[in-house]
Amino acid sequence: MVLPVTFVFCLVSVASGELTRAWMFLAKSFLSGAALAVLIVSTPQAKLMQGAEQLGTPRILIQVIQFLLQYLSVLQEKARNIRQAAACRGGLRLDAAAGAVAVLFGSTHRRAEGVHQAMLARGFEGHFVPMQARKATWKDAVALLALAASLLAGRYQWGI
């Protein structure tokens, strides 16, 4: 999501003759994006949310993200079912796609209600129970050092 914006700024910088600034934009965005990708693929969702909570992210935002992640998989599953059903009957036509999207959201809403009822039945009272604080391990220290080293290298080697 960030990279297209970066490319626009890069192009503007190149157009105005500031090649170093364009390069800096690109490198910083790439490093940030890479760090984020590594974090997401290497950390379980629950731990990510726990970390965000420890860093002071508002609880309501955490809840919204948790619900979103929860229902995203539901949405994907329903979309796959619709796609498969359509494929069995000759594929999904463009004019039928709008109707399929409406059905998709309708059935997802119904499913979401089911999940919510199941949560209520098991003691959900409007907030997710925070998990215990996670202790830093040597792996965290290595990751932190690697990030710091790459930033320092960027700064002194290429002046980023």
Place this chain on the structure above:
Amino acid sequence: MGHLIEVRGLRFQYPGGSPALRGVDFHLDAGETVILLGANGSGKTTFLLHLAGLLEGEGEIRICGYSMVKETIKEIRKRVGVVFQDADNQLFMPTVLEDVCYGPMNMGLTEEQAKAEAMKVLKQVGLEDLADRPPYQLSAGEKRRAGIAGVLVMKPEILLLDEPTTSLDPPGQRELTTLLNELPIAKVIATHDTLFGRRVGSRAVFFEKGAIRSEGEIGDLIQTFQWDQGTP
């Protein structure tokens, strides 16, 4: 001593719909397993949702001595476990273990305590080896057992099951029957599966158009309402 569940004159209507429950009277005693029979839309699921405090209708519901009001919902939900018809709705955490831990952590157990309890129950239902699996990778039978584990771990006094044999193959149905018969707690089970009902039920009630039409021994009700598939 009173009944474990007592329901008097329960009425309910979904917004914009026709009445779903029209004055239901019901009771359940400790150790009993009552089977709810009846056509689709006859009110069985709506009734179960009321017993779990998930819908609010008119009438009186008393569960384990608590009258069903807003202030007692929390206590009632600690005592009543619900296994929903669609196992996928019930399993909403990233792994089986985390899902089973969900209820105990809501009840105030620490992560370690919840995990220890969850592993005990997963062993009881035969899923201890699948604890770290995402729920979507489980078979229908495993999902059903995982759902039951998520409820049993909260040590309920009453278990409510809505169509528990749906999408289970015969071995899965057999395993579920054995598991339920080994549980000494009271159960209310809505099902169309009369064979399963006969194997686990001690009494049955027959729902029709939102009311209990008849109750008694399950075999008698099946015969009275011709509620089996018949012989080919």
